[in-house]
Amino acid sequence: MSDLAATMQAAVFYGPHDVRVEEVPTPDEIGPDEVLLRVERSAICGTDLHPYEGHMELEEGVILGHEFLGTVVETGEAVGQVSAGDVATCACAVSCGACYFCRRGEPGRCAGIRMFGMGMALGDLGGAQSEYVVVPYADRNLRKLPSDATDSQLDSLLLAGDIITTGYEAVKKAFRPGDVVAVVGAGPVGLCAVMSAAVLGASAVVAVDTVPERLKIAESLGATAVTPKEAEDAIADLTGWRGADVVVDAAGHPDALTAIAGYVRMGGTVSIPSVYLQDSLELPWGNFWLKGVNFTMGVTHFNNSMDEVIALIRSGRLDPGRIISHRMPLSQADEAYRLFAAREATKVILDPRS
Amino acid sequence: MGYFSSPEEVDKYIGEMFRQASDHPQVGPKMRAANVVMKVVYQDPDCEMTVRFADPMETIFGPTAAEPDITLSMPADIADRFWRGKYNLAVGLARSEVKAKGPVNKILKLVPLTKPLFPVYRDLIAQKDAEA
Numbered sequence: 001m002s003d004l005a006a007t008m009q010a011a012v013f014y015g016p017h018d019v020r021v022e023e024v025p026t027p028d029e030i031g032p033d034e035v036l037l038r039v040e041r042s043a044i045c046g047t048d049l050h051p052y053e054g055h056m057e058l059e060e061g062v063i064l065g066h067e068f069l070g071t072v073v074e075t076g077e078a079v080g081q082v083s084a085g086d087v088a089t090c091a092c093a094v095s096c097g098a099c100y101f102c103r104r105g106e107p108g109r110c111a112g113i114r115m116f117g118m119g120m121a122l123g124d125l126g127g128a129q130s131e132y133v134v135v136p137y138a139d140r141n142l143r144k145l146p147s148d149a150t151d152s153q154l155d156s157l158l159l160a161g162d163i164i165t166t167g168y169e170a171v172k173k174a175f176r177p178g179d180v181v182a183v184v185g186a187g188p189v190g191l192c193a194v195m196s197a198a199v200l201g202a203s204a205v206v207a208v209d210t211v212p213e214r215l216k217i218a219e220s221l222g223a224t225a226v227t228p229k230e231a232e233d234a235i236a237d238l239t240g241w242r243g244a245d246v247v248v249d250a251a252g253h254p255d256a257l258t259a260i261a262g263y264v265r266m267g268g269t270v271s272i273p274s275v276y277l278q279d280s281l282e283l284p285w286g287n288f289w290l291k292g293v294n295f296t297m298g299v300t301h302f303n304n305s306m307d308e309v310i311a312l313i314r315s316g317r318l319d320p321g322r323i324i325s326h327r328m329p330l331s332q333a334d335e336a337y338r339l340f341a342a343r344e345a346t347k348v349i350l351d352p353r354s
Numbered sequence: 355m356g357y358f359s360s361p362e363e364v365d366k367y368i369g370e371m372f373r374q375a376s377d378h379p380q381v382g383p384k385m386r387a388a389n390v391v392m393k394v395v396y397q398d399p400d401c402e403m404t405v406r407f408a409d410p411m412e413t414i415f416g417p418t419a420a421e422p423d424i425t426l427s428m429p430a431d432i433a434d435r436f437w438r439g440k441y442n443l444a445v446g447l448a449r450s451e452v453k454a455k456g457p458v459n460k461i462l463k464l465v466p467l468t469k470p471l472f473p474v475y476r477d478l479i480a481q482k483d484a485e486a
């Protein structure tokens with residue numbers, strides 16, 4: 001790694017609404033099972049907004065970013081699945097592969113789960129809104145991408161380690177072909193759930209949000225797009241007053257969870273990929289209980305679903321890259337965060353090379 | 355033998371760090387506002403410590419009737435490495451070297467507050483290290 005510059009550009013967290021682009025030391029050490037990647041595209045995710053908005057504790061000085069792809073620069077001696085020069089993307093939350101939960105095929109519950117750019121509480125990994133990133137447990141968590149992938153496929157593949165796999169799994173794990181799916185929150189994750197529901201064979205998809213631009217995209221993806229006020233009636237109309245078979249909460253707000261009790265059918269499933277960190281919530285429990293609703297939630301099992309999503313992107317059946325609204329140089333990360341947090345941008349890609 | 359020669363040394367260094375944390379300009383206010391009781395059970399030397407993250411913050415060495423919200427268990431040597439900034443908690447949890455029980459969201463909230471205390475701990479152990 002001696003031929004790399006000693007410092008690199010990175011987006012560094014200093015506190016709520018305070019992201020600064022700085023020169024930081026380039027990683028100069030990798031372990032035997034690790035890979036050093038030169039980041040070529042890096043996204044801002046709704047999860048980055050939790051510390052940015054002050055809803056999640058994160059220590060100062062953390063390099064942000066966990067949704068990325070890039071070129072392998074160097075591999076540790078135990079790495080066998082990728083080599084220098086390969087283009088690869090990575091699960092945003094890496095699992096160890098060896099713990100009780102990983103052995104049971106539940107990598108999202110890995111006892112030592114680590115997430116890029118989320119600080120000490122999530123494994124102290126440098127983030128990928130930077131020029132270089134170190135990937136641990138690389139054979140397991142990286143995916144080598146086909147060398148003939150087009151530029152627009154790379155935009156979609158970039159999202160395979162995070163939002164598209166999250167939207168896809170949130171629907172798939174609760175779903176039968178022909179189901180009516182309601183997606184609450186038409187942000188990046190919600191839009192990914194909308195397109196996944198269509199690919200998986202939903203008979204109808206309803207998207208709920210308040211942001212007109214986001215509802216417009218949901219509509220272009222084939223969904224019936226409605227505001228929270230219209231949602232319960234729209235879902236009732238579509239289902240003969242039965243309710244949606246699957247409701248995905250991609251909003252992450254207690255108001256959404258409350259409203260969902262009116263959207264879901266008896267015995268339906270509420271699938272919650274969005275993050276809740278509150279100690280407790282007040283919910284319409286009697287309605288949920290009498291309806292016999294199933295709940296499924298938590299960190300996505302990226303390792304289990306990434307390959308399916310990558311194959312569907314390669315075949316052209318999934319195209320999440322189309323929701324990208326802004327491309328900006330990494331040097332403008334602070335402005336990029338502001339735009340995304342204000343919902344003036346649907347999805348922002350940062351280019352560390354500029 | 356491990357880094358700490360006796361339970362009293364665990365209190366002298368780690369316990370003292372928690373006592374000083376309450377007045378730390380960066381993390382003191384957040385710790386006093388956390389409203390969480392954390393018990394840490396150490397091995398080699400075997401001992402336990404309970405920290406009440408409340409106002410006033412309180413660090414109790416040895417058994418206490420205070421009911422913990424969060425309980426952690428780890429060898430005292432690992433605690434020493436952690437506070438030196440040389441131990442990755444996630445890796446330790448994956449290997450079961452460190453065990454945790456209690457609400458995960460409360461644990462996630464406390465962990466980032468520990469980093470500004472690393473220099474406090476290093477100052478406390480500086481003399482012990484110099485004598486070793």
Ligand SMILES: NC(=O)c1ccc[n+]([C@@H]2O[C@H](COP(=O)([O-])OP(=O)(O)OC[C@H]3O[C@@H](n4cnc5c(N)ncnc54)[C@H](O)[C@@H]3O)[C@@H](O)[C@H]2O)c1
Pocket residue numbers: 045046047048049050162163166184185186187188189190208209210211214228250251252253255256272273274275298299300343
């Ligand atoms: N489970 C996982 O592994 C995983 C992975 C990626 C993201 N996430 C989480 O998914 C969530 C969504 O991510 P995103 O990138 O789409 O974020 P986002 O904040 O951009 O999108 C949320 C959307 O929900 C809408 N919304 C808010 N309250 C609403 C309500 N009451 N009714 C209807 N719509 C409402 C907002 O207008 C916004 O468009 C976040 O909590 C993120 O942390 C989880």
Ligand SMILES: [Zn+2]
Pocket residue numbers: 045046047048066067092162163
């Ligand atoms: Zn994310």
Ligand SMILES: [Zn+2]
Pocket residue numbers: 095096097098099100101102103109110111112113448
């Ligand atoms: Zn694991």
